[in-house]
Amino acid sequence: MTWVRLRTCRSLPEAHLVNTALLRAGLRSEVRGESRAPLAGEIPFADARVEVWVGPEHLLSASALLAEIDAAGEGEPHTCPKCGEENPPAFELCWRCGADL
Numbered sequence: 001m002t003w004v005r006l007r008t009c010r011s012l013p014e015a016h017l018v019n020t021a022l023l024r025a026g027l028r029s030e031v032r033g034e035s036r037a038p039l040a041g042e043i044p045f046a047d048a049r050v051e052v053w054v055g056p057e058h059l060l061s062a063s064a065l066l067a068e069i070d071a072a073g074e075g076e077p078h079t080c081p082k083c084g085e086e087n088p089p090a091f092e093l094c095w096r097c098g099a100d101l
Contacts, residue, residue, distance in 0.1 A: 002054070002056060004053060005053050006029070006051075006052045006053060008051050008060070009051065010049060015051070016031060018069075022058075025060055025065055027055075027056065029058070030052070032052075033048075033049065034050060072089065072090040076089060078101045083099065
């Protein structure tokens with residue numbers, strides 16, 4: 001079966017976050033290039049990037065999900081009602097105290 005590259009990520013954690021979101025949505029995906037990530041700086045950064053691949057039948061759904069996730073990251077930061085800490089717009093829980101935003 002042929003897989004399709006969905007996204008090239010700047011870091012291994014970013015790739016795993018994307019992959020986890022896809023798997024939770026029931027979309028078959030995998031991270032490729034994990035062994036290159038630690039070589040960043042030793043090899044060109046562009047060559048050390050990690051990729052997320054999906055099955056071709058999931059490409060449209062996966063692209064839509066990532067567009068939704070990316071859009072959630074835009075906007076104004078949230079101020080936690082419990083501790084007053086500023087949180088990125090995509091956060092649903094305060095990073096500091098865990099309260100619902």
